[in-house]
């Protein structure tokens with residue numbers, strides 16, 4: 060392989076990569092957690108308390124606790140708040156105040172509205188792809 | 192700073208920092224596994240949300256910092272010395288201070304980042320600056336870009352792309368990018384997928400250099416097949432990340448592109464199987480070389496990990512493995528079986544380990560880890576299969592806690608195998624650190 064072929068291949072790959080990247084950046088799917096809203100503050104709290112080390116959103120995160128993408132529609136707000144207040148035998152109590160609790164609720168509500176995370180709801184096709 | 196006064200190359204300081212981080216990775220890994228088995232252990236002050244990032248960030252920095260050390264060392268060999276040792280020294284200082292500060296911040300319960308980079312985003316700044324110094328050093332050292340062997344191309348692309356993907360992983364700081372969870376997670380996993388490809392470029396590049404050295408021929412590094420495989424790797428680095436997010440309600444074309452691109456990895460698999468026999472023969476011939484033993488161990492784990500990775504890249508299979516411990520088996524299989532074994536092989540070569548007693552100890556450590564790792568891996572896969580069955584069929588009738596309770600026996604095996612693995616790696620890390628510090632006393 061000559062240097063010319065190598066450089067050309069590299070250029071083709073780089074141009075394709077950045078075109079795809081820019082295309083994806085532009086694709087901001089219909090937004091429901093606007094910046095600065097309660098949901099956004101809840102998201103910040105989620106990161107600050109590192110909830111993700113044990114819980115998952117859309118199956119991504121730690122594995123010690125359950126996926127919480129749809130917890131908002133599966134449980135009541137009151138139930139989730141009590142859980143957060145008391146903790147469990149594994150999860151520590153996070154001592155959140157009422158406002159922080161509400162921010163987290165808004166965050167849960169916003170992710171819940173984006174779709175269903177359970178893989179059981181996806182349909183595998185014979186060609187190896189999946190259908191929602 | 193006393194250490195820096197002695198005349199060892201700066202690359203060795205990167206490596207020693209890496210080895211200490213490997214020690215920390217293993218220690219926090221054992222605590223994390225204990226928490227899996229003894230629910231609620233250290234719940235008050237040292238719960239899993241601290242232990243996991245302490246473990247995972249230590250692992251990520253063990254890989255990154257040691258990979259940088261290896262590139263600096265080998266690039267220096269290829270090009271008659273690195274362009275600026277001073278710059279490399281500043282890079283090392285920035286890395287070390289940041290990592291220590293990050294680990295302390297975790298212990299204090301300060302977070303703010305995201306998976307794998309859970310630290311407060313402020314710490315990303317010194318890491319980016321350190322990486323820019325590294326990039327300048329690599330570019331200035333390579334200088335002439337014509338007729339370079341494949342490993343130089345890999346070091347260059349790995350270094351340049353890492354900077355881009357790392358910066359990309361912080362786009363969430365900009366309101367536009369964080370305003371929608373699905374878009375945000377798409378970009379997050381796009382950057383993570385490519386980032387892993389970048390550090391693999393640095394590690395595989397160094398391993399190819401080392402294999403050439405052991406084989407006593409540079410023929411492979413200039414061959415068309417080497418470059419074809421390099422471009423295939425780069426193609427996958429750029430486009431195969433979508434398998435992390437198949438289950439996200441993102442546009443379907445992401446699924447198709449990633450699925451298609453990931454399948455090209457079958458070519459890599461085919462090549463490994465094709466060269467399997469000859470690589471074993473070579474291994475026999477070179478069996479006395481410690482580095483070669485680690486390379487062989489990594490060879491086996493590349494094979495196993497690639498099979499699992501290819502399977503997981505098929506969306507219809509991915510829905511069964513996603514969100515289960517099969518993913519953990521894949522991640523740890525890759526970071527231990529491939530990255531850690533390859534890096535240890537490089538470190539043995541760079542530290543020039545030849546003393547019979549050290550060689551014996553390291554071989555013992557390697558053998559222990561080779562026994563423990565498959566048990567560790569399989570216990571995670573079985574736990575993952577059972578969780579998958581629950582996710583797909585019993586989500587509504589069996590509570591999460593009951594499902595986790597049923598996985599308990601496999602977590603016990605995971606813990607025991609993990610402790611054995613840790614003992615094996617401790618012997619290796621201890622022996623390598625002793626080589627470094629003893630030589631310093633002699634100097």
Ligand code: HEM
Pocket residue numbers: 112120121122123213216217219220221222223224227243246247250518519520522523526527531605606608609610612613
């Ligand atoms: C060189 C050694 C190791 C490396 C490089 C390593 C790397 C990693 C990585 C990258 C993850 C994240 C997995 C994911 O997100 O999918 C992880 C998770 C984990 N590792 Fe390790 N690991 C090592 C050794 C160990 C050992 C020896 C143990 C236990 C004895 C252990 C226990 C764990 C646990 C409990 C988790 C968390 C799983 C969860 O999220 O629930 N690791 N490790």
